[in-house]
Amino acid sequence: MIGGVVGGGCRKVMSTSVAVYRNIYTEDRFRQSFGTEDKPRRRGEGFRQKLAERCRCSGAACVHLLKQRVPILNWLPKYKLKKWILGDTVAGLTVGILHIPQGMAFALLTSVAPIYGLYTSFFPVVLYMLFGTGRHVSTGTFAVVSLMTGSVVEQLVPTPLQLNTSSPEAAEFEAQRIGVASAVALLSGIMMLCMFGLQLGFLSTYLSEPIVKAFTSAAAFHVTISQLQSMLGLRLPRHTGPFSLFKTLASVIENLPHTNMAEFLISLVCLAILVPVKEVNMRFRHRLRTPIPVEILTVIIATGVTYASSLDSTYDIQIVGHIPAGFPGPRTPSLHVLPEVAGDTVAITFVGYAVSVSLAMIYADKHGYSIHPNQELLAHGVSNTVSSLFTCFPSSATLATTNILESAGGFTQLSGLFTSLVVLVVLLLIGPLFYFLPKAVLACINVTSLRQMFLQFQDLPDLWRVSRIDFVVWLVTWLSVVVLNVDMGLAIGVVFSMMTVICRTQRYVSHMFLHSSIIDYITRFTSNICSEVPGVKILTYNGPIYYGNRSFFREDMSRLLGLSPERIRSREKARKAQAKREREAVDTVVRQHLWVYWSHCYFSSVFRLYDCLHLINHKMHKCIYIHYYTHIYIYIYADFAGFPTYKACRSLSFLSEVLFNCE
Structure with missing residues (x-):
């Protein structure tokens, strides 16, 4: 004043x-009386002192640093076996069962073969268990990240309208696609590791809660529209860039006369099963010890019916096809495409990190522990970098599986061990049995998994009452993502949000x-x-x-x-x-x-x-x-x-x- x-x-x-009845302090006198005067410091002395403290080496410092960077070494010795093991086991097995259909379904969003979704549901889970600080976070395939990665894959390796899935050209085509997706994962992991080195974990704050919710809600519309062609049995090229949602919708409407009625009926039956059961799981989540595994049951039943009735050959239904059994060997991603995917990878990196940290903080606040954003950068950076060497596409924390992990009674990241064991059994033994799984079933699983994202519209009335500026930020971000594209809309939302902050400080x-x-x-x-x-x-x-x-x-x-x-x-x-x-x-x-x-x-x-x-x-x-x-x-x-x-x-x-x- x-x-x-x-x-x-x-x-x-x-x-x-x-009349003033207490001592009168000017700023100078107050500073002299209470010792707020800064001590003279030579130029660079503060930086050198901090650097010396950081680089101080001793046995205790090395152990502390190791526990800080590999958190499992810190919490595993303190693990309460009798109290936590049952909850972690049940939650881990439940999430692992859910990872199987969702991993294959989100692989279709990424425009790669379903087996790569199973790989992405295994390696990041194990790595985050070692390096992550979120006790209730479940990592793996995420619809929004998969959609953004799929757009990059389609730009560089577009889908041909006519391709014999059993020909050598098809195998080469799939190899090119997963090479691009793995390159995106590798570059995303390297970016996160660089951000960790620079301690840039605070950047997640620029993706505020209204931006994240509006972005994921709008991205859910992109996912739904992109899955219509699989649900209707249409074979259409995938549109990317601005107005891609409307272009895809126009293509679907234009080709409605060519709908495969068998796949359309399969989609209706799957939706009729998935939607009500998921609603039951949500409404009675406090009474159910574990949610009903409707996704894996639907996959098993649909695979059995298709195999028994030969629907693939009789009605020309698109099926998953060959899923190799065994563990993937290390493979170098397509490094030559890194310059071409760099721009899109920046958006994918920020979205994956922001969603992961937001989820981790929500459940950390709920259960009374802390999250370290910079350590989360290290965890997700290592997960994406190492996983990319095993033909995985970018991963992040997932909304549905994280919610199920917490509601099923999970306490720590040890639940990830049981989750990865379930996926590993499928990779080694059960994977080839899903040969006759219709892709329409996976498309329905994709759409129904977006329930939480669509329900975020319910937050708008409360947001209007709390902050009308945040309400406008929500609408601008949502409209930008829907009308333009996922990455461009996110950029517009962030810039608009920062402009509101600048205007408010003015x-x-x-x-x-x-x-x-x-x-x-x-x-x-x-x-x-x-x-x-x-x-x-x-x-x-x-x-x-x-x-x-x-x-x-x-x-x-x-x-x-x-x-x-x-x-x-x-x-x-x-x-x-x-x-x-x-x-x-x-x-x-x-x-x-x-x-x-x-x-x-x-x-x-x-x-x-x-x-x-x-x-x-x-x-x-x-x-x-x-x-x-x-x-x-x-x-x-x-x-x-x-x-x-x-x-x-x-x-x-x-x-x-x-x-x-x-x-």
């Missing part, structure tokens, strides 16, 4: 007094403080019970002052003080004495109320505020930029700002550039 005395001239004596509210007999100093909106101290103006501005809100601050202060650049300029021209100006650097802005007393005893004196009005920083070791012929006092309480001083002094130095350009 800024307090000052204004008057008509030097000879006019102020008669108003304000227009902080200024108040004039008045004196009251009831309360020492209160704002002017209660002026019916308070009066203004003659000759004293006290302002409050609750925010930082920087180039973005400089002009607004000047206008508000001119209005409240009754001063203007023109009036000051006319008074200046009448003055004969001119003082010299100096410059003094200032560090940053203090966000608390500060009080400045202007002891100039005449109104026509020079009053200048500088265009870079920086208040002191949190250590209070610099002066503010203000230009007077008087002393400047920075007060800690409002009472001190209202305490009048009748002594004029013309010894103050001139500081910085003038806010009101009086030259």
